[in-house]
Amino acid sequence: MIVEPTRLSVRDLIAEALAGILQRPGRSLLTCLGTVLGVGAFVAVLGLTATASGQIGSRFDALAATEVTVEDAGVQDPSLASTPFPDDAESRLARVHGVVGGGVWWPVPGAGVRAAPVGAAAAGQPIPVLAVTPGLFTAVTPRMTAGRTFDAYHQQAGARVAVLGAGIARQLGIGSLAARPAVFIGDVPYSVIGIVDAVERMPALLVSVIIPAGSAPAIGAEPGEERPRMLIATEAGAARQVAAEVPLALRPDAPDMLTAVAPPDPRALRDQVDGDLGVLLLMLAGVCLVIGAVGIANTTLVAVLERVGEIGLRRSVGARGVHIAAQFLAESAALGTLGGLFGCSLGVVTVVATAGVRGWTPIAEPLAIALAPLIGLATGVLAGAYPAYRAARIEPVEALRR
Amino acid sequence: MTGPVIRFTGVGRTYPGPPPVPALHPCDLVIEHGEMVTVAGPSGSGKSTFLNVAGLLDRPTEGRYELDGVDTGPLPDRDRTALRGRRIGFVFQSFHLLANRSAEENVALAMLYHRVPAAVRRDRARDALSRVGLDHRRTALPRTMSGGERQRVAIARALVTRPSLLLCDEPTGALDTATAETVLETLSGLHAEGLTIVVITHDPVVAARGSRTIRIVDGVVS
Numbered sequence: 001m002i003v004e005p006t007r008l009s010v011r012d013l014i015a016e017a018l019a020g021i022l023q024r025p026g027r028s029l030l031t032c033l034g035t036v037l038g039v040g041a042f043v044a045v046l047g048l049t050a051t052a053s054g055q056i057g058s059r060f061d062a063l064a065a066t067e068v069t070v071e072d073a074g075v076q077d078p079s080l081a082s083t084p085f086p087d088d089a090e091s092r093l094a095r096v097h098g099v100v101g102g103g104v105w106w107p108v109p110g111a112g113v114r115a116a117p118v119g120a121a122a123a124g125q126p127i128p129v130l131a132v133t134p135g136l137f138t139a140v141t142p143r144m145t146a147g148r149t150f151d152a153y154h155q156q157a158g159a160r161v162a163v164l165g166a167g168i169a170r171q172l173g174i175g176s177l178a179a180r181p182a183v184f185i186g187d188v189p190y191s192v193i194g195i196v197d198a199v200e201r202m203p204a205l206l207v208s209v210i211i212p213a214g215s216a217p218a219i220g221a222e223p224g225e226e227r228p229r230m231l232i233a234t235e236a237g238a239a240r241q242v243a244a245e246v247p248l249a250l251r252p253d254a255p256d257m258l259t260a261v262a263p264p265d266p267r268a269l270r271d272q273v274d275g276d277l278g279v280l281l282l283m284l285a286g287v288c289l290v291i292g293a294v295g296i297a298n299t300t301l302v303a304v305l306e307r308v309g310e311i312g313l314r315r316s317v318g319a320r321g322v323h324i325a326a327q328f329l330a331e332s333a334a335l336g337t338l339g340g341l342f343g344c345s346l347g348v349v350t351v352v353a354t355a356g357v358r359g360w361t362p363i364a365e366p367l368a369i370a371l372a373p374l375i376g377l378a379t380g381v382l383a384g385a386y387p388a389y390r391a392a393r394i395e396p397v398e399a400l401r402r
Numbered sequence: 403m404t405g406p407v408i409r410f411t412g413v414g415r416t417y418p419g420p421p422p423v424p425a426l427h428p429c430d431l432v433i434e435h436g437e438m439v440t441v442a443g444p445s446g447s448g449k450s451t452f453l454n455v456a457g458l459l460d461r462p463t464e465g466r467y468e469l470d471g472v473d474t475g476p477l478p479d480r481d482r483t484a485l486r487g488r489r490i491g492f493v494f495q496s497f498h499l500l501a502n503r504s505a506e507e508n509v510a511l512a513m514l515y516h517r518v519p520a521a522v523r524r525d526r527a528r529d530a531l532s533r534v535g536l537d538h539r540r541t542a543l544p545r546t547m548s549g550g551e552r553q554r555v556a557i558a559r560a561l562v563t564r565p566s567l568l569l570c571d572e573p574t575g576a577l578d579t580a581t582a583e584t585v586l587e588t589l590s591g592l593h594a595e596g597l598t599i600v601v602i603t604h605d606p607v608v609a610a611r612g613s614r615t616i617r618i619v620d621g622v623v624s
Contacts, residue, residue, distance in 0.1 A: 317563070
């Protein structure tokens with residue numbers, strides 16, 4: 001070695017690239033605008049999709065996703081009982097893992113209801129009567145304004161007790177239980193033991209007279225056209241599993257007689273949303289990124305031509321072609337990274353703002369946010385490659401002539 | 403260091419044609435340490451070609467060029483670049499200062515590729531600026547400086563690497579007579595300190611400042 005070769009340390013390279021960017025702030029901002037938009041769109045799309053599907057998810061998780069309905073499959077077999085649900089349906093159900101509670105119910109057909117001691121039948125709409133097994137109350141978590149619900153004892157004894165929905169209680173003029181009110185279903189008196197004014201599921205209860213299913217046969221309140229059903233509340237995430245097991249648990253002899261309806265799988269729904277929205281918008285973000293890259297490439301190429309004198313000078317003080325290339329590449333890479341960071345922030349702001357306006361919970365996609373600056377960096381490096389190559393190829397004699 | 407700074411043995415440069423243009427006819431030339439040589443000639447005479455060859459910016463097409471006793475002919479580009487960066491300081495007619503850097507940063511730039519820590523670069527840049535009498539303009543940007551000041555910054559940048567040779571291409575070409583005089587005085591002062599200086603000029607007044615003058619006419623050195 002006759003003379004020690006020249007070199008450019010990484011630290012100096014970064015310092016030179018940053019100086020190059022900071023000394024033309026306006027141009028640098030415009031240059032990375034494309035990347036800002038592209039990366040911003042990328043982060044916003046992923047964030048918004050996550051937010052929207054999270055929203056769908058939370059709605060389903062809340063109630064619908066924990067609800068299973070079991071229906072009469074409509075198999076008519078004269079040799080079997082009139083209802084497909086066995087008498088011990090509730091105790092069988094309780095042994096299925098993941099069940100919170102549940103009960104059988106059916107509307108009692110053609111029952112006339114009037115209040116005692118007021119006497120006259122209430123005018124207007126006929127009042128629906130629902131025969132239910134007490135487990136149903138566990139499933140709907142009722143809020144009582146007065147009294148209590150009936151329980152397994154009333155069910156077994158066929159006790160003539162009734163729980164009124166708050167709407168019906170008002171209609172019948174029953175405000176408190178202090179006077180031990182009763183209602184007549186047909187001609188049979190039922191003692192009112194509770195008034196319910198809110199339920200989490202099955203709002204029909206609020207406008208009905210609810211009697212124990214066990215008392216129904218005695219008054220001829222067998223299921224009519226509308227078949228009995230079972231409503232089951234499950235633990236979160238157990239609905240599909242429960243739906244699959246319940247028919248067999250209830251009727252091991254003839255599981256076909258029952259159909260369990262589970263809610264749609266929220267995950268499948270979420271995936272669908274992701275798929276539909278995401279692909280389209282991600283393509284848009286991709287287009288933005290390409291435009292951003294072309295923007296950086298173009299501006300960097302112009303900058304190379306503008307800075308030919310500087311290139312010549314650097315060559316004259318010992319810079320090799322590779323040093324020049326590294327400098328321009330570092331500048332465009334830094335611009336790309338800056339664009340990625342700005343874009344990422346912009347995307348997050350967009351997601352939060354949108355969620356705020358819609359009253360949603362904003363959900364950030366952590367991977368997208370971690371990747372955003374890297375995507376910017378890659379864009380910058382790709383876009384800067386050709387201009388850097390061109391800059392390195394400029395001969396010093398050529399460069400200094402201008 | 404023994405031997406001359408520059409030794410040309412039959413060095414010539416012909417630009418490939420068609421037709422081939424002999425910009426610099428083969429010539430022999432020796433420039434010793436501590437000389438201040440002016441290279442004079444009308445424009446288009448081959449002065450620039452001489453500068454490019456002597457400054458290792460261009461390769462001669464024939465002959466042997468030794469810089470500081472090193473035969474530059476067989477050197478790969480990497481070593482030529484290193485030799486250029488370490489042994490030659492350039493001063494250009496158009497200054498070639500970076501517009502957005504202060505005088506001190508412009509001077510320090512000459513050592514960017516030389517494995518010199520940043521703090522040392524700053525100190526040396528400060529020293530070089532005081533050698534050309536610009537202590538008070540260290541933080542000034544080029545656009546706030548006069549032409550003479552800018553050229554003195556460029557001279558400081560050229561000598562901060564302690565080169566064997568200061569190669570000046572029309573250093574006063576962009577300056578008025580009075581300013582040119584301050585620049586020439588600066589160069590003379592550096593020569594008096596022992597620096598080897600080659601000044602390329604078309605101006606006979608400037609050419610007369612050298613301890614020796616080489617004339618180039620139509621590519622022929624005399």
